[in-house]
Amino acid sequence: GAVVSQHPSRVICKSGTSVKIECRSLDFQATTMFWYRQFPKQSLMLMATSNEGSKATYEQGVEKDKFLINHASLTLSTLTVTSAHPEDSSFYICSARGTVDGKLFFGSGTQLSVL
């Protein structure tokens, strides 16, 4: 299947700093990528849809100025958590649709811990 690479896998930062998470489709081009957030023992919640070359579409309740998404190329989308606070600590996961079979493939996730 298609490979989606997410980096970093784990990050610890101080409150008030910004953190960037990268999501790359390694062997296919993805015009659309998705960013999810997952709290411990809970399900994945869609945060936003990242569209190459255009603005991201955010789900209701997700602050677009807080979670900046950039999809500058067909293989890379980034999520920047700006001025992170402890309540932003979570597991962030990206996904992209494979071009061969149309299935969604997920990155390995990024565990963000804000101190």
Place this chain on the structure above:
Amino acid sequence: GESVGLHLPTLSVQEGDNSIINCAYSNSASDYFIWYKQESGKGPQFIIDIRSNMDKRQGQRVTVLLNKTVKHLSLQIAATQPGDSAVYFCALGGPGGGNKLTFGTGTQLKVEL
């Protein structure tokens, strides 16, 4: 709004037994259904999918059953192995192919030796 729920938050099975994980959904417009496996600290891994024009699909040791009448989806794992221990999520895609997925709450499958 759309809701997706699972009947059992935790399922314990003996190694070698068959496992059945269930999922109920409410949006009758959903036409694409997927099961994912998520191990601790990792992203979801695709297991099997089914479209609304089918009621059964089989893969390697896994079978997905779809009952659109009662809006119920199930995942059957044959001869469950320790490596199957994980959280399993059902996910639903809306009309048009499932670009945007709604995930269920998840079932923790524990395989006992």
